[in-house]
Amino acid sequence: MTVHLLSAASAVGAGTLTLDRAAATAAALAALVGVIIGGLALARPTSRIGRRGATAALAAGLVGAAVGVLILATADGGPGTGNGVVGGYAAVVLGPVAAVLGGLRLARSRRTT
Template structure:
């Protein structure tokens, strides 16, 4: 008698569509974190509004992409749906959005 599993593990070396989308979302979040950190570090010199908006937008895109991957996943970790990367993209996107929001609020105070 054989046991049929609903979701079989897929090797980590394979780049499935779910994993690709979670990587793209996480990359958007990482870009947002970098730009938001730079905008916060340079807030005394002025002209940080553009960086703050970019960081906030990239963070929201990272969270949206990660949320989409998590919502569309039909299996757990190791199934190739990218659910782990989706959760990571959600966290990184949230961090980027917070940094962008902080930089934007500081740029409004100094302007």
């Protein structure tokens, strides 16, 4: 299977990787990793993840949400057009969740120290 990287397309196949789809997927994955790290940091306050993990979750959530909003703002079509709309929405949903989880962990660590 070959994957073609296209910068813009009006009607592309479901398996075609466009630049917008790649950016939206990367943003959604960054936000998802942020949610996982933030959840672990919040659930296990004495673990090795600690403040660094909470900071990483906060940063990944903010970056993922910002890139997702940028993808959605520049998209000129809906889902299935190759504009990364689905990944952009996933990043917009998961990004704030990661940021809140990381922020909660950082707030709790400031209260206890």
